[in-house]
Amino acid sequence: MSRLSFSILASDGAARRGEIVTRHGTIQTPVFMPVGTLASVKSLTTDQLQQLGPEIILNNTYHLMLRPGVDLLEELGGVHKFMNWDRAVLSDSGGFQVFSLSSIRKVREEGVEFRSHIDGSAHFLSPETSIDIQQRMGVDIAMAFDECPAYGIEHAEVERSMELTHRWARRSLAARTGESALFGIVQGGIHHDLRKRSAEEIGSIDFDGVAIGGVSVGEPKEEMLDVTRFTAPLLPADKPRYLMGVGTPEDLLDGVAAGIDMFDCVMPTRNARNGSLFTSLGKVAIKNARFANDQRPLDPNCTCVTCRTVSRAYLRHLYVTGEIAAMVYNTIHNVSFYLDLMRGIRQSIASNSLQAFRDAFLSRVVSGEVDA
RNA sequence: GGAGAGAUGGCUGAGUGGUUAAAAGCAGCAGACUGUAAAUCUGCCGGUCUAAUGACCUACGGAGGUUCGAACCCUCCUCUCUCCA
DSSP: OOSOEEEEEEEETTEEEEEEEETTEEEEESEEEEBOTTSSOTTOOHHHHHHHOOSEEEEEHHHHHHTTOHHHHHHTTHHHHHHTOOSEEEEEOSHHHHHHTGGGEEEOSSOEEEEOTTTOOEEEEOHHHHHHHHHHHTOSEEEOOOOOOOTTOOHHHHHHHHHHHHHHHHHHHHHOOSSOEEEEEEOOTTOHHHHHHHHHHHHTSOOSEEEEOSOSSSOOHHHHHHHHHHHGGGSOTTSOEEETTOOOHHHHHHHHHTTOOEEEESHHHHHHHTTEEEETTEEEETTSGGGTTOOSBSOTTOOSHHHHHOBHHHHHHHHHTTOHHHHHHHHHHHHHHHHHHHHHHHHHHHTTOHHHHHHHHHHHHHTTOTTO
């Protein structure tokens, strides 16, 4: 079979309702991909994850390259077998670590030299090595190796970085020899002219999908939305569009409306571990004293295990006492909430009512009736 | 019975004449988190008033004293702990 195929089933304005077929199953889009950096969606067993039902998750090249190492990963049969996950996996190329680990790396034309954040040892990632590692991990979708520039640097510097990303994009594709599908990444910061150039350049390369990278790196929300709205329509219409690292529930609604098909973000999982929970009635900081005696389910409109079986009072107690179960329950809920949201979004596109769905969602959340 | 040590803010615990409303940790209260160096980080944390700066009050076991000034020095009292009988 081909590495990947994408078809659009319906649309609503710029929003698309589609299907991506991978070697590990079919993905309904728009889709949210939970992040499992180290071949684990933090705090969840694969079985628990499976029951939540995401059709695809993320892994990370940089982190897995360090531990357990790609040789071992390959020897153990790839990430799917390693974590006993039979659905799709997309791997980030390590490009984000060029940004997030900027203090311990050095960028050159050839690639990026990292000092391991674990033991200080030197590691090198280039388009060729990144793609090689991703293929050997056996992921369904690999990402081109890119440079993710920080927010706030000058236009000329963003342009230089973007051009490097373009050269690396072609090298990434040339390095792809295996079964993994490969997505290109558009850069260009917050600058329309650069984003346009990048979209044209990356869009002209024979990738299986195209991502918008370099957002959610500290820029104001409006800038991110502006870049997304500007760039999405410039991307090839017949390929999946992936907005990297985004975002909040509201961001997902906006992204879909702009024509994005795929999202990933650490927010639901990280926030869960930090006691910040997304609900249909707004955000809940479960550690707040007001939940100490609150016997209601976290979210009355949610059917996840957490909301079906335990109270806010219990969730608060687990969190405050530092019990591991707090992270499990919280993560189950937040991931479930995100997946439910995407399900609702897909249905609304199919029935041409995305705008109404968005309005209803936001009005419920904004009304702040968590305490009602 | 004898010898010694100690009593500090909700807790543990620094501080031995002024810059001390009093370190630090914990607990408590709140906030942040966007392709994960995150079960992390930040702020507040005696009281009242203030948007804030700030002002006043109360405070280092109790009572008294020395001093311009005391958590810190002296006296007595109360209590706690350790060792020896």
